[in-house]
Amino acid sequence: MVGTQTNLATAVWPITTGIPLPRATANSTDQFVLLEDGNPVPAQFSIRATWYPNRQIKWLGLDFLARYEKGKPRDYRLKVLPEGKTEPAPPSSLRVEESDDFITVETGKLRFKVNRKKFTGIEEAWLADKSGKYDQSLVRGEGGPWLVDERGERFEASQDSNASITVEEKGPVRVTIYATGWYVSAKTKEKLCIFKTRIS
Numbered sequence: 001m002v003g004t005q006t007n008l009a010t011a012v013w014p015i016t017t018g019i020p021l022p023r024a025t026a027n028s029t030d031q032f033v034l035l036e037d038g039n040p041v042p043a044q045f046s047i048r049a050t051w052y053p054n055r056q057i058k059w060l061g062l063d064f065l066a067r068y069e070k071g072k073p074r075d076y077r078l079k080v081l082p083e084g085k086t087e088p089a090p091p092s093s094l095r096v097e098e099s100d101d102f103i104t105v106e107t108g109k110l111r112f113k114v115n116r117k118k119f120t121g122i123e124e125a126w127l128a129d130k131s132g133k134y135d136q137s138l139v140r141g142e143g144g145p146w147l148v149d150e151r152g153e154r155f156e157a158s159q160d161s162n163a164s165i166t167v168e169e170k171g172p173v174r175v176t177i178y179a180t181g182w183y184v185s186a187k188t189k190e191k192l193c194i195f196k197t198r199i200s
Contacts, residue, residue: 092172159184
């Protein structure tokens with residue numbers, strides 16, 4: 001059940017939740033379809049726990065976008081398909097492109113780039129106009145997380161040339177980019193501590 005809210009009367013809110021399932025309900029996330037007012041909508045399913053010993057799904061993870069009108073949500077229900085049967089996935093506006101240099105994510109409203117050579121956070125970002133073109137620049141230039149130690153020395157994530165920046169999760173509703181490496185001094189190349197950052 002999705003509850004009412006008054007923060008924004010008419011809006012779309014991302015929902016992340018878990019659903020407990022009785023034994024023998026389903027063996028695969030492919031057996032689930034999320035319905036919004038009776039119609040299939042994009043949803044992202046994951047297995048969080050399984051029953052012993054047959055490993056049927058015990059806890060189902062669910063990510064979706066809940067639509068509110070005048071503070072009230074639309075009606076959301078979970079449909080379980082018989083094992084072996086599937087339904088076509090509803091279209092999603094979420095896109096991910098990976099190259100040697102960048103990870104690019106498009107949501108239909110926002111487009112942003114993350115550098116894969118060094119972690120500088122979101123290096124570029126654009127908003128889409130009414131026609132869907134990404135021509136309104138929001139962010140341009142390198143940044144990223146940094147720390148200052150007790151000596152006043154600045155350590156930056158972008159200074160680690162061996163940092164790992166990967167797509168950890170991608171689906172019709174959510175993309176997660178995971179970056180890890182060292183905070184490094186630009187002056188001395190000294191390492192301070194490890195950073196772990198997710199952009200989702």
